[in-house]
Amino acid sequence: RSSLSHSLLSPAAERLRYILNEDDDMPTPTLFTEMDTLQREGGELEWKESARWVKFEEKVEEGGERWSKPHVSTLSLHSLFELRTCLQTGTVLLDLEGYSLPQIIDDIIERQIEEGMISPELRDKISFVLLRKHRHQTKKPIHRSLADIGKSTSSSSECPAIGNDYSRSMNDIADSPSSDQLRNKFMKKIPRDAEASNVLVGEVDFLSKPFVAFVRLAQATTLGGLTEVPVPTRFLFILLGPHGKAKSYNEIGRAIATLMVDDLFSDVAYKARDREDLIAGIDEFLDEVIVLPPGEWDPKIRIEPPKKVPTADKRFEKDEEMPPQHELGEELAFTGRFCGGLYLDIKRKLPWVPSDIYEGFHLQSISAVLFIYLGCITNAITFGGLLGDATDNYQGVMESFLGTALAGSVFCLFSGQPLIILSSTGPILIFEKLLFEFSKSNGIDYMELRLWIGMHSCLQCFILVATDASFIIKYMTRFTEEGFSSLISFIFISDAIKKMVGSFKYYPINTDFKPDYVTTYKCECLAPDLSEFTPWLRSWRFKGSEISAFPRMNDWCLDWSQLSKKECLKYGGSLVGNTCKFVPDLALISFILFFGTYSMTVSLKKFKSSRYFPTKLRKLISDFSIFMSIMTFVGLDMLLGLKTPKLIVPTEFKPTRPGRGWLVMPFGKNPWWVYVASSVPALLVTILIFMDQQISAVIVNRKENKLKKGCGYHLDLFWVGVLMAVCSFLGLPWYVAATVISIAHIDSLKMESESSAPGEQPQFLGVREQRMTGILVFALTGVSIFLAPVLKYIPMPVLYGVFLYMGVASLSGIQFWDRIKLYMMPSKHQPDFPYLRHVPLRKVHLFTLVQIACLAVLWTLKSTFLAIIFPVMILGLMVVRKMLDMVFSQHDLAWIDDLLPGKDKKKKKDDDKKKGKEKKKPKLDDSEEEVRNSSFCCPPQ
């Protein structure tokens, strides 16, 4: 075989496989690499730290006193080859017994003299150079370094002079780590078990050819001030050479340092038996390197570390053919046993109960609680108000608060997925409205009828739970999920905007106002015609309970001008004037508060990825962004003192409608057949609740959220059923999972890894799954009655702004939304989404179009009375998705959507067939073998 590369690489891989498989059970420690270069400072030689590697390279900038940002080490191929030569020709000492630097250096020099590589008279000189003091790049606080400026400028050189403690003895290296080393904050970026590898390169004038040594110590040893941090040294690479090639030496040093932090090579270095193993390690590394053509890249650009790097064993897998499959796990398996699913749910969740409590104690929980609490009470007030209107105050704001607190806290305490937040939802509201109208017109008692419906529905839920009916949720793919959650988000957004627009109607602006004609603007209360009025007045005078009105009524003729608008209308006066129907300023300030809250929240959220301030502060700002925005605009509102509409919570604990009590009795008001017949509307309610609850649960349990504690669809439904019955008895609204608030809850509890190695991107780890935040939110909701003095300062427009933010935030991160944006992007600007690499754009567009059409239909239906069967329409979405199987290939659907159960196996079979036709995808070892031996280009010559 003539091929240059193959003749080298094949045996290399062979060798490595042998040594690496030897004892695979012992993981090798992480390596921290420091590179020091020899510098002449004020006539004295010293070793100065010039770069370091935990995973990525950090360089000391030319100006000194500053670490560069961590970046990918771009090497030149040349230096790697030179390094290879160095290791071939230099001294390699493996498992040297070393306890101090002087001894180790002596051993190296001894060996070189033995092998005739250097002459004995160089011993002292080399030893002297190698034992010079090491100066590390440590971060100085800015005030100290500013104080240094005077010093450094007086000496007028770029680097401060070396202190007087510099002694000319043979050995500058202290034996124990210095206090600087111990104090170094960088230590926390290095894993605990880490060992150091030190790279020393420099040019000296007494050598005519390079002095190279690679040393592995038998035991990792702290070699005094050799390393910046008190980490024991395991490897030592020394390169001293004649003058004039400092840049080359530097590049070789960077090459070995980069190799030492490579997962595979560091393994090789730990396990190498001889020089040849190391060379094989380099060859293996070379075979895997990624090469950038010199004409397409500027080597001066420092490449930012990527979001994710492949692990050592995955480097060989080149291109995934299929996306990772959507797995719903055992939670939704059909057990076939009575209450089998419920039993499994309880069994699964029970062990997590303690951690569900203690994991709640975290700073992040506070911001989450505040955020969700505000969302919940806004929701409770909105729905309470609407329900009050719809049911003639049988259920009002008071019931809404109480019900939210009760249902929410019970659910968070006992449910399978405590991250779900219960709330009143639109479909339930419409149902109540229709039901109330029906009862009223047919002379049936509303509360009693409602109680029976609730009981039936609860029973039906229990049947669904007992029969594991939730397993059909498996057929809900991304298509259905995203369709539903987008729709709910749109409703949130449109509601927020509607409310805002409403305030322009509620506080009309007098657009004709001319400041100069301020004298002509008035609104007067005119007394009605007295002759008509007197009899009414008399009758009123004795019935009326408001004493304060009497004195005014007495001096009749003066009074009218003093009455307020409401009073005037109440007493039958008429308002005359050109300002009567206008309210100045309030609409505009409402808009400013609304839009300001929204956009400040968005900007503060984004602040996390800005460059300003330390990471922790930024994270804090981002976590508390909603709270800070609310505070800011509440403050602005208080400062201006305008009478904007404020949040009003009930302050007394009593039912909204005076006539009703806290308990609804099941019998007595309606004929007996109503008790039976109510099971029919109950069926509608059950379907409605089942769909609404389970789809929200699917969205919360999405794989992207990386939940670890499992979910409990059956258990959730069980408690929703129980709460149905309880709320019906107490005459409170019914509750079900609220998609948008639940997503907001999860978003506010997301965890990211602290970045470990400098430059490594923080990874999304999962969500703080616990029950405390939910419980606290609902406890707070319950005691909101006592918080009224504080809450009354919050203007409603601010809360609408929060609503808008919730709606918009829950849209982001939805693939459907990303795909809609693709319509507006020329294909060359489109982001590199995985599915775009695999599915033709027009198919992606078609898929999105189908989704948009479905949503448009749903939106239209939602606006009619059909809204009541709205969650049932999700079934319609699932049918549409099923039909898409006929239009799109399974390959495309696997990328854009998920496969339906059953299709999965079919697809696999197809794939197998395909592969059979081509060639089976080789596994790791085979593929290596194959690549190595691919000598197809070199026929024997």
Next chain:
Amino acid sequence: RSSLSHSLLSPAAERLRYILNEDDDMPTPTLFTEMDTLQREGGELEWKESARWVKFEEKVEEGGERWSKPHVSTLSLHSLFELRTCLQTGTVLLDLEGYSLPQIIDDIIERQIEEGMISPELRDKISFVLLRKHRHQTKKPIHRSLADIGKSTSSSSECPAIGNDYSRSMNDIADSPSSDQLRNKFMKKIPRDAEASNVLVGEVDFLSKPFVAFVRLAQATTLGGLTEVPVPTRFLFILLGPHGKAKSYNEIGRAIATLMVDDLFSDVAYKARDREDLIAGIDEFLDEVIVLPPGEWDPKIRIEPPKKVPTADKRFEKDEEMPPQHELGEELAFTGRFCGGLYLDIKRKLPWVPSDIYEGFHLQSISAVLFIYLGCITNAITFGGLLGDATDNYQGVMESFLGTALAGSVFCLFSGQPLIILSSTGPILIFEKLLFEFSKSNGIDYMELRLWIGMHSCLQCFILVATDASFIIKYMTRFTEEGFSSLISFIFISDAIKKMVGSFKYYPINTDFKPDYVTTYKCECLAPDLSEFTPWLRSWRFKGSEISAFPRMNDWCLDWSQLSKKECLKYGGSLVGNTCKFVPDLALISFILFFGTYSMTVSLKKFKSSRYFPTKLRKLISDFSIFMSIMTFVGLDMLLGLKTPKLIVPTEFKPTRPGRGWLVMPFGKNPWWVYVASSVPALLVTILIFMDQQISAVIVNRKENKLKKGCGYHLDLFWVGVLMAVCSFLGLPWYVAATVISIAHIDSLKMESESSAPGEQPQFLGVREQRMTGILVFALTGVSIFLAPVLKYIPMPVLYGVFLYMGVASLSGIQFWDRIKLYMMPSKHQPDFPYLRHVPLRKVHLFTLVQIACLAVLWTLKSTFLAIIFPVMILGLMVVRKMLDMVFSQHDLAWIDDLLPGKDKKKKKDDDKKKGKEKKKPKLDDSEEEVRNSSFCCPPQ
């Protein structure tokens, strides 16, 4: 020499130097490379385009029908070595006479048979495969491709079936380019002189070892449908091999394609004399590649093309030691001759006059004119108003308009730097104010005194011009420039905000307004005590000129309630009521208009770098962002119909003060000594004008703006002097260069290159230097009097928003501002500014701190009466800068600031000395030589 790499590389460089230097005068054409792979579609073989390169790689995505984004080709080292082997063992035909693909293929096969590499019976099979039809990736319009979906799904395979025109003849290749080829829009991305190189790779079942050929044609020839675009083919690389290694072949194909578009290798390919030259080209390429360690980078990531790539000859220069030096050029050289500078200015600018006219005709000019026009009239109105107040209407809005139009258009027509926009500035305003007060209290005629000061000042300007005094501007470095322009920007921003805050004072909000008590709010005009009033009324009745007031005055008792606020106060009435001092809505709507205009402009400007819409549309939106924002908020204002303060321009052509005419006479009103003494204040004005004018000119002429037509400091000053005198005679305000508006002018005229090769970043080319925009702006200003009916719809807060934007925009891109931001960034998040790599952070911070301190002092002075000598204080800044030479090293200053004249040479000397101590930096050829021969690691064994 044992070293693997060196034994290979050294002779390679030798070889290349020989062939590349042979005839260096003939540049080789650009190469477009297309890679086609052999595919089996519906049982038929065909060549399918899989990637292409103009400079960067574009890949056909797996899903087909889509080009990837252009990206840097990341190769594996392995494939490069395999390619090398291929070229060593395959057929290499250089300068083949080829006119058609079949003939070329015949020639290749013939050669292989001759050399015994393949057996003759394979001839037909290979030829058949190589002559299959080529299917190119062409962009289909989306409506066509959507129509295709039906088709493709019915056949249910991933790719549409091949049409019926597929014939089974030996030769599928047409001779002439197809209409698809000719219509291909991609053609415009390829340089005109380009030639194609075609790479064909594929696996076939009849070969047992690879069939490799590299062909260079003697003449570039269009080979039918081989290439996507009608570009003649020069190179052909063919790799056919046995089954099972498609991925390897693909990688080799990518490697040769990447090599072909490399500047250096394509040269080698054009000039190679034999196979060894090509191999040497690969070795050379290998020596320069940049290597990414496999553990630090994920090869799946597509690397975006860098902003800039080094040119082939610059690849060797590794690290610049000093920043490029600030060159002021010959414009500011001290000639020593009378009017020498002026003469040179005219000589320099005269040849550009025609292009100054025709280069103005461009779409971008329209947006620039609109933007600057609005800025100018807002400025004219603001300063006009202030001047009117300060001088008792001797100079008012009318004079301001007229003066702006006159001075501006004359300057734009004749000046050395027509990009500069003249305007009234703050210091002049203060001077006028003090002068008016002085004249008034001393009984001196203001207009005549002002005329004499203007004439003296004009004369003094002429003296400065004649003596080339502007050369001292050379001592103005970035420190001074940026300090001055930041200060002016701050003034702009603070003025805009002050005006905005002012509207809250002007239109106070009634924060106590309770909507329910609307009946109690009124403001009435009460008649004064009649007995006092009658005598005054009588006297007024005969003097008064407003007839319309009479009928009201007649029926006395009814009238008062009908009077407007102004009338009421005019007739001595008193305003009584709780709404008299409040104006609803106007303050808040003003804020919304102000902030909305500003933030919409900012967002639209940013839109240029968004992913949405095609590049051209985005550029249009960004160019017209200010216009669009103004239109939007003018529209909103009109929609609401509120009486916001509007832009009011004079509609009649007459001096603001009734008493004065259009010409000021020089003699008659003041004693004779005033004519002489006025030369003293004139001196102050001259210094003021000189500094203000020239520093703005320096900022406009900054190197970063890449101006090509040179500047004319002396010529500019000459015209400013002339205009001084003219304006003094006409009693118009004095004008001088306005920094912020001039910067805005330049920003709105910036040109970027159309990106040529896909993926190449557009480069900033320079500014549309012409006189048309300026002239148009001032012509429009002049005719604004006739535009009043349109302009009166523009609310002032919208214009203040534009002001705010101008101020903020002129701050961005200032290094000083970037450095201030550094204070708030932890060093690891700081951007990779070149100076941060070379200067210690604490020195950068100290430098910034000095600048901040200087600005704080200037800002404080500006707020006192010392504002009059404000531009003179720039001299103070220059002195501070001079003193910084003592605190900072010249090395640091060269990076953060510029060197002062004279220091430049000193620094160079220092550098030379340093270099002498170290080693001289080798030039290109030496360094190559040196690197190649660096066998320091391999002692002879």
